Amino acid sequence: MRPVRELLKNQDAPWSLKPQDSVFDALKILADHDVGALMVMDQGKLVGILSERDYTRKIALAGKASKDTLVKDIMTSKVLTVDASARTEDCMSLMSQKKIRHLPVVDGDKVLGLISIRDLLDEIIKDQESTINQLQTYIAS
Template sequence: MRAIAELLKKREGTVFSLAPQDSVFEALRRLADHDVGAMMVLDNGRLVGVFSERDYTRKIALAGKSSRDTLVKDIMTANVVTVSPQTDTRDCMALMSQKKIRHLPVMEGNKVLGMISIRDIMNDIIADHELTISFLQHYISG
């Protein structure tokens, strides 16, 4: 397994974020624009939460609230689980499974480096398995 820092290199400098005072409607628009399921919520560069499609469905749609009248800060997940760039993908998978989450912000101290998703982790695991299979096939065939 590789360190998360290697996965983040593929997105060099890409950090999608929202502000706490953004409307949920605007947040949904930005999720769609970037084709992502969650975004970090930053207040003056400091991570204060994560906003996800799950937050919207459970706290707005099912509650009968208006996405235009509700702010991100009112429904975001504030108790954010984070990882460091040195965390390996296997540990991230275990953490995501244990906490029942799909996105992990990557932090170095107080600095936000990016966010990885369960999809990123699965793609890495699949690539690792395919490489192992290739090595084994080559070894068997001589």
């Protein structure tokens, strides 16, 4: 399995927003880019993550208005991160244990990107397909 740094090579620049942005603006970014979470950055530092789950539980179910609520009021501020050298299976294990679907990737203090559980599943499937092909070739020869 490859380090997650390799997964980020195939991604666009990570989408982010500021704590002072409205939740409505965050929803537009989520929809426009077909992503399930955004990193919340303040002066170049990761201060939180906003996910569809945050919106559903803290806005929709609470009967609040997304246009009147700021990202900082509903974001998850205790963000787990992984180093860019972390292996995909370790990230999958962490995400499963902590019941999270998005994980920022960092190199020291620098945020490199955001991986999702879907990214990891795609990588695991690709790796398994490669192993199967290698075994079939070995058996056929």
